[in-house]
Amino acid sequence: MSLSKGLIQNIIQQKVLLDGLSNDDLAEFCQLANITYRDGSPIVSDQDYDFIYLAELKRRLPHHSLLQTIEPEGQSFSEEKVLLPEVMLSTDKAYSWDEILKWIERIEKSCLEVGLNINDIQIKATPKLDGFAGYDDGLHLYTRGDGKKGSDITRVFNRGLQTFNDCKRGQGAGEIVVKKSYFEQYLSDSFEHPRNFQASLIKEKALDEKAQKSINDKAALFVPFSQLPSWVGSINELKSNFSQIVGNILTMVDFDVDGVVFELTHQVLKRHMGANRKFHRWQIAFKENKDKAQVKVLGITPQVGRTGKITPVAELEPTQLSGATIVRATGHHYGLVIEQGLGAGSVVELTRSGLVIPKIIKVLKSVETSIPSCCPSCKADLVWQSDFLMCINHSECPAQIVARMGYFFKILANNDGFGIATIEKLYEHGIRKISKIYQLSEYDFTQMGFGDKTSENLLNQLRRSCSEEIEDWRFLAAFGIARMGMGNCENLLKYCLIKDIFELDMLQIANIDGFAVLSAELIVDGLKSVRDEFDLLSSYKFNLELTPLNQNNLDFTHSLVGKKIVFTGKMQGSRDDMKKHAKSIGIQVVSSVTGKTDYLIIGDNVGQKKIESAEKFNVEVIKERDYINMIG
Known part of the structure; x- marks a missing residue:
């Protein structure tokens, strides 16, 4: 454990504000609080753990292993599992x-x-x-x-x-x-x-x-x-x-x-x-937390995320809320800032409900808002995408590059030391890609101003991140591709080996259960953009645990590949299972009959409305037995 007893005590007594804790310290404190809670000797209340510490970890590190897996049950259970x-x-x-x-x-x-x-x-x-x-x-x-x-x-x-x-x-x-x-x-x-x-x-x-x-x-x-x-x-x-x-x-x-x-x-x-x-x-x-406060907003600070999204952060008059001093709260997106009139001089109602840089419930007093026109990091012109203000200078914006490199190590979750402060220092010395970090030597780190011991530790952590076994879906998710969180990566790798992932086309991805056409398009484009970096990093032979492949593969040869179908009526098997199977073999299953539907698959006791819709849109009707013959 790297947290000292004194620091742990200061955190518990709230002498140290959350903003003063590094991501690593916060994560370690959450793990300690969870273990002591499950051992029956909690160091903080269940409410504070949920509404303060775990909520802040979720805000900062939404993909941290503590949030993605079942919480460890404590140290008192030493027996063989x-x-x-x-x-x-x-x-x-x-x-x-x-x-x-x-x-x-x-x-x-x-x-x-x-x-x-x-x-x-x-x-x-x-x-x-x-x-x-x-x-x-x-x-x-x-x-x-x-x-x-x-x-x-x-x-x-x-x-x-x-x-x-x-x-x-x-x-x-x-x-x-x-x-x-x-x-x-x-x-x-x-x-x-x-x-x-x-x-x-x-x-x-x-x-x-x-x-x-x-x-x-x-x-x-x-x-x-x-x-x-x-x-x-x-x-x-x-x-x-x-x-x-x-x-x-x-x-x-x-x-x-x-x-x-x-x-x-x-x-x-x-x-x-x-x-x-x-x-x-x-x-x-x-789980309800009823603590609320009315707070004056001092100003709005724009922050740039790894995808270029500009997040408005409300700077607040320091306010005590459930024993914690609150000085900032997220405004979520600039569409909401305009809609609610959030800005310097506005008054908001806060709650510590799920976020400790807390949630703004509503704006009680609105003001005229000020919207930034250029990126606070690279000064490029900002553009609107729906309600979100975006910096689309993805390849050169310092804040985005730093955040993406930090995200990679955070998602791998098998290394220490490569937080944002370290990444920013590497950026100052010309490092712009993850693959460049893995090329660094201990001498390179010392030349950049890291101490001898720190340089040695950083190099050891890079080696550890390659040698320590991690899931292939976690490695893929670390590249931060749009619509490719850890869940979607795991889903995709049930149908395709990671080495073949770049060969998938939009239709193949869209036909996997859980993926839509829009997501598939974004994923294909995202995979293309990281292909070179993926190949470079793969040369370091990361120790990947491969996801077991689904028995169904993506080599679709039947006549219904890519066709839009609707199931209706009582089927011989479970209609839900039939839909899932259809998706797994390249068929697009939709819920209602429209002009874009190719076939209506019918069982027994079919409703007249579906038949009428098929006649109206000239959709071919196929009986369940004939459908089964068509897909082999």
Whole structure:
């Protein structure tokens, strides 16, 4: 650990502002806070971890490994890890009604894609327990671990732990918790927080008298999520009664609750929405922070990102908000600046809801805005792209070049030392490309003004970044190609080896499930722009872990390649599976019949409206059996 005890204490006591922490220090503090939280001895509150430190890490380093993977469960579980019976993902979080609305909009869009009526969709809401996550298969109890492998802690059941409502064992995921009323009456004098106590139930050491008594009294329990009390209703009911539903759910159980989990109940829709590496897309947890403040804006500072996007940053009168001094907040984009009248002299309402350089909820007093005409880094003329003000001098803008090089090392996440300060110093000495950095020697670093020890460390970190195994999708994502985040890179490499990625054309990419035509065009152009740099870096033989290829490949030979089709009616198999298969073999699946549709594929009990639309637009109708013959 590089953080000193003194610095850790100053961060906890907020004597050091977040702006004074380097990215590496912030990331290390978040990892420490997470580990101590899961060990049952948190150094900061759960709310501060979510709303201050983790939120700031998300703002600065959105692709940091702590945000992309299941959080490590703590140092108290030293046992050998075993494969879980089922993958246990984290739950995505929302901190405002607007974020819940965006989740609902994604559900509505998914309904259109699979032909479901949004009014038929039910949402279930349950309490979000603040305990220790585990998985009970009926024989063993496991910790969540990294989501795929966890520790066997069956010993907790052997000690007499019971299940909630005396339900049967083997109901899958749940949490070990202690009743809040019991804790306050019998344990609060000995333990600062229920989590401290819950940790003592799980550790290998023998239980003390109070812990064993809580088990005997059925105050400490394993609660399967399937057994939690819940609210179930339509999306319209959720929209109309959101605050009341949240209030009721928070008081449903006698356990520590730190939010409300909302999830879909419709299995087809859940399968369609799927998951990323960390979260199920059909589920979200609402955690509310009610702290707000009204603040005067002193000015707006434009900042240049790696893609050329100009972000307006509001400079604020220093304001205490939930114990932190806030001096800046993002204005998101200049379209919003104009729309809301955000500028020097305006007054805004802030909340520490998800961002600690916090979120501007609304502008209370508007002013006349000032919009920059040239890039603050390279002085090139700025252009509008939708609501965004952009510097399109991508090849020569210093801020963009520095940010792109810094992004590469950040996404690799297997090296230290190449933060923005280091990259800026390299830029001052003529380094403009990542491949040039890998050509540097220890002598080159010292000649640029780095100390002997620092130069040695930087060279070692470059070697480490090549030799330490990383996923091929992470390496590809580090180039920062538009629409090629880590999720899309992983998706693409399931269909194509990384060495062949530059041979894909727009149609091949568009026909992979999850990619649209516009994205495919941007990806093809982006791949062309980084081809030379990719080849140069590949000569350093990075230790890449290759993504297993999907059984379906991109060598499409059937007659429906590139054709737009619509499925309707009851099929012999799952219509959802048929759509996914069609996309995987080069067919463009669309949801409604238009003049651009090539074929309507019909099963049984077809609705008359689709047939009429096919006749209107002269679209050929094909029965399911004939369609299967056409694709072989």
